[in-house]
Amino acid sequence: MAIVTVGDVARKNAQTLQGAGRDVGGTIFRIAVAGTLYVSLLIIGVLIFDVLFDGWDQLSTRLGGFLSGTLRSRSIDDKLGVHQGLYGSFWIAAFVAIIAFPTGIAAAIYLEEYANQNRTTRFIELAIRNLSGVPSVVYGLLGLFLFVEKNTILGFIGLGWLVDLTGGPTPISAGLTLAILVLPIVIITSQEAIRAVPSGLKEGAYGVGATKSEMIRTQVLPYAAPGILTGTLLSMSRAIGEAAPLILIGAISGGLTANPSFVDVTALQDRFTALPILIVTWVSQRGRDEGFATAAAAAIVVLLVVVLLLNMTAILLRNRFEKKRG
Amino acid sequence: MENVVSEQQSKSPDTGTDTRRAEGPKVEGDVVFALSNVNVFYGAFRAVRDVNLQIHEQEITAFIGPSGCGKTTVLRCLNRMNDLIAIARVEGDLRYHGMDLYANGVDAVEVRRRIGMVFQKPNPFPKSIYDNVAYGPRITGMVKKKKGGDLDDIVENALRKAAIWDEAKDRLDSSALGMSGGQQQRLCIARAIATNPDVLLMDEPCSALDPIATAHIEDLMQQIKSEYSIVIVTHNMQQAARVSDRTAFFSVEVNPDSDTRTGVLVEYDHTDRIFSNPADPRTESYVTGRFG
Ligand SMILES: Nc1ncnc2c1ncn2[C@@H]1O[C@H](COP(=O)(O)OP(=O)(O)OP(=O)(O)O)[C@@H](O)[C@H]1O
Ligand SMILES: [Mg+2]
Secondary structure (H helix, E strand, O other), rough: OOOOHHHHHHHHHHHHHHHHHHHHHHHHHHHHHHHHHHHHHHHHHHHHHHHHHHHHHHHHHHHHHHHEOOOOOOOOOOOEOOHHHHHHHHHHHHHHHHHHHHHHHHHHHHHHOOOOHHHHHHHHHHHHHHHOOOOHHHHHHHHHHHHHHHOHHHHHHOOOOOHHHHHHOOOHHHHHHHHHHHHHHHHHHHHHHHOOOOOHHHHHHHOOOHHHHHHHHHHHHHHHHHHHHHHHHHHHHHHHHOOOOHHHHOOOOOOOOOOOOOOOHHHHHHHHOOOOHHHHHHHOOOOOHHHHHHHHHHHHHHHHHHHHHHHHHHHHHHHHHHHOOO | HHHHHHHHHHHOHHHHHHHHHOOOOOOOEEEEEEEEEEEEEEEOOEEEEEEEEEOOOOOEEEEEEEOOOHHHHHHHHHHHHHHOOOOEEEEEEEEEEEEOOOOOOOOOOHHHHHHHEEOOOOOOOOEEEEHHHHHHHHOOOOOOOOOOOOHHHHHHHHHHHOOOOHHHHOOOOHHHHOOHHHHHHHHHHHHHOOOOOOEEEEEOOOOOOOOHHHHHHHHEEEEEEEEEEEEEHHHHHHHHHHHHEEEEEEEEEEOOOOOOEEEEEEEEEEEHHHHHHHOOOOHHHHHOOOOO
């Protein structure tokens, strides 16, 4: 037998380089993954087309009136519209942004950068994770007892003043409740963004004599900003889309006459409604008055546009922060 | 805290220094760091054992030894960088100009402002080149203004000293992450010297550099050692022999009962002795390349 040199082996092995496309399992996997993506995109597409189609009567003929109108008992009404719902949802979003975002981000910074890794911390983190999975109705119940009804057990343990503060079933109560609801999500996503900051950056900052707070301000927060932002704005979308907790808190589905402008803060002490509530109400009334089906579809389009605008803002801001971070 | 350290720095040279100065041509500076019986643990694992070492002012001290013997670990004790690792624990006596570095009330932030560090892996901030170098001076309040004037001078000076000015001067405002690995490391050196520390700790600063940049850095070290004390970790034996005044050779001992490896300081002496006439056979076989 001839002597086989290393070169011979290498030349023979080189023949097998021609094998592109032979990975059958990989191809199947790729098609399956792409397939699920396209199916879900298709479903969303159909959904959007459907609500646009159903709501077109309202949206095409009287968009301005629909956006500025109110709850009505009949669907054929010049004053029918979503403005009261927009008012409620706007202020709910504002409360979430003002209360849940700073608290949640601060809690995440504390847990990641300051808290000792001991049993208490682990217990708190576990509790936060569990809270993020609690159904929203339960938060609605909490909100009802904390912010709306006075003669509950929470009232007896000295929290009755909260009800005086919120004024009962008002946008304030709704906003506070939804802020509590999204708080765990804000904390968890912010924690993950903060944890992803490379330790080399932190050491570099400490190495030239930065204090912990300087390090957090100049390294951790800028680096984690895109992730924190994405998480917080997604949780905002969630808050705007919730209906169940608002029903418990006492959002109104009929007979709400006041139609305050967005900047009218006195209406924060009045009863309220919100976009998801309008949708639920109108869908349930379409048996009695078919025109409400169109109104509900149009309201869904409005809600979708609001949520999409929020998400687009999130993406744009994230890209800007990411570019800054290099 | 601030006052205490500067008092310590300006203390008069001890008598021992004078007698040695009379003996030989080599002028010896004050002792900057005095380590006695230093042990470092990561959790229950003892990474280095019983280190006794004195590092002198206006000298370059090299740490050499095989990978994992604890060079980085000891180096990070010197500016309390190990505080940042939750499981790390330092035992023993570490003195900086006679001050106990680990005493209660010593502010690790102040320590690090005086004892700068260049890390083993280049870690530029995701900011512009200018902002990287200006980071320390801004944060320590060395300069009043956020840009221009004095700060420009500090940045240029630091970049020049770190042999990166020519490559960086036209792109000061572009991101430091767009630089090559070797450029990034020199930028980190510039960042460390921009705050004008008293001591510079360098953990393998040249491992990603080509011979030209390495030569620049070595020149820099020679230039600045009259102002700073430098401790450098290196895997490059020639570099240690070329630049350092003293060399500490670390090695590992396998603990028979737990199969873990603990770093020990085998020998510490003037560099020429370590390389020409070492006292310990382990040092000899390492520096001659028979073990490592
Ligand atoms: N953060 C850490 N946590 C746990 N163990 C560590 C940590 N850092 C280092 N060690 C351990 O301490 C020992 C010494 O590590 P060190 O990094 O000081 O070695 P080194 O001499 O710098 O090695 P190299 O030349 O490869 O950089 C090693 O066994 C290492 O596994
Ligand atoms: Mg090392």
